[in-house]
Amino acid sequence: MLNMMLLLLGLLTASPDHTPATVDSIPRLPVKLAQTQQSNLKPITEFESMGEVSLFDDRDSVVRKKGKPLSINKDVYSGYTEYQYKDITVGLSEDLVYYVHVDVDASAEGCPGKIQLNGQWLPLEKQEIAQALGEPDFTAEDGDVYIRDLAAVKIYRHPATKAIVGVDLFDTIAF
Structure with a gap:
């Protein structure tokens, strides 16, 4: 996970002639949602929270x-502080939530193999993921990435094995 965060930090670090982006200047990626009839999952068109923790929360809200x-663990390299709970890990940067991580074996107390995304329970099965999230925006060696706004x-x-081992919700803009 640290490698991913360092990669993101490197990609998001401004160069000397870089003009910071605003929310309005960042193009929205189209969301391609799969069509299925069997499940009642609603398509997720924006990412706000996972496991009851929002990307808009601060330390006190968490x-x-x-x-x-x-x-509570502080990473000396990234500066992130991790709050470890039974079901999730919350990464904070300057007392603001930067990411939420769920290990599949600890996901959804009493409901392993599911995560709560925007208050909706999402089974971590191929068909349900495709219905709720659509096609991945990126596929990496270690997993699939879905982007909604920031x-x-x-x-x-x-x-x-390609089995799902964890899920992260994170802010794509560094503080």
Whole structure:
């Protein structure tokens, strides 16, 4: 996960003649949603929260929603502070949520193999993911990336088995 964050940081770091983008100047990527009839999942056209934690939350909001974390760890290289809960890990940068991570084996207490995205339970199965998220915007060695405006979801896969091992919701703009 640290490699992904360092890569994102490198991609998002401004060069000397770079003019910062505004929300209005960033092109919206089209969302290609799969058509299926069997499930009642609604297409997710924007990413706001995962596991009850929003990308708009600050440290106090996270603690109010999730309670006292099991552990708090500060990464000296990235500067992120991670709040570890039973079901999720929340990455904070300057006391603002930058990412939320769910390990599949810890996802959805009592409902392994599901995540709660924007308040909707999403089974981590190929058909349900395609119905809710559409086709990935990017496919990497370690998973699929779905982008909505300034937020993204990455579904991590085991390199050998391709089984889903974790999911991240993150802000695509560095603070």
